[in-house]
Amino acid sequence: MPEDIIIVGAGGFGRETIDVVRAINATATEPVWNVLGVVDDGPSPVHGARLAALGIPHLGDIEELRSHVASARYVIGIGSPSVRAQLSERIDSWGGRAATLIHPAAVVGSEVRIGEGSVVCGGAQISTNIVLGRHVHINPGAIVGHDCRLEDYVSINPGAVISGDVRVDSGTLIGAGAVILQLLEVGPGALVAASACVTKNVPAGATVRGVPAR
Structure with missing residues (x-):
């Protein structure tokens, strides 16, 4: 029997997460996940319409998840690392159990550890000896090179390249x-801004952009 799951966030990455779930089910011998719906405190009309087009119900605000934590897994489909951290702490305090989702079209190498709540999208490439923390997002087409470590709540956006032996x-x-x-x-x-090229260590809390990144 498939396990129930609730997606947190009705925006773009939340709907991409639904696609990851559907791809997992499509390639399995029998369905792995049953999406009960999405919780979101205030989806915009556009996001609500796009969610409805997928046939996925909006269950209500985040508090709605509290009544499901004993029977359903959750995954946070929100791109902001700080928002993910706040929400996961809140949900876990209710006894929430995060799911880990890996698109079947992602390439995952040997000796890879992926933390709970993480989402790896289609077309991503994760090399060997990699550690991903909790609630990490690897977007479509991103590449993580050998021997990297990505800590909790990291987001790697589409097409980004993390070379070997990098710590994020x-x-x-x-x-x-x-x-x-x-x-x-x-x-x-x-x-790290879009299209930046980082050639030296980046301090905590810094914003860097450009080539080379400053």
């Missing part, structure tokens, strides 16, 4: 198409 600390967002060169560390809570 908690709550960091790597923008679309950005490149982090090998043997570097990106500090906690940092933001």
Whole structure:
């Protein structure tokens, strides 16, 4: 029997997460997940309409999840690392159990550990000897090189490239198409702008952009 799951967030990544769930079910011998619906405190009319087009109900605000934690898993489909951290702490205090979702079209190498609540989208490539923390998002087409460590609540946006032996600390967002060169560390809570090329360590909480990133 498939396990019930609730998606937190009706925005773009929440709906991408639904696609990951559906791809997992489509390639399994029998369905793995049953999406009960989405919780969101205030979906916009556009997001609500797009969710309805997928045939997925909006169950209500985040408090609605509290009544389901004993019987359903959850996954947070919200791109902001800080919001994910706040929500996961709140849901876990209710006894929530996070699911880990890996799209069947993602490439995952050997000796890879992926924390609970993480979502790996289709087309992502994760090399060997990788550690992903809790609630990490690897967007479509992102590449994580060998021997990297991505801590909790990291977001790697579409097409970003993390070279070998890189550490990305908690709550960091790597923008679309950005490149982090090998043997570097990106500090906690940092933001690497889209298409930036990081050639030296990034301090905690810093925002860097450009080529080379400053």
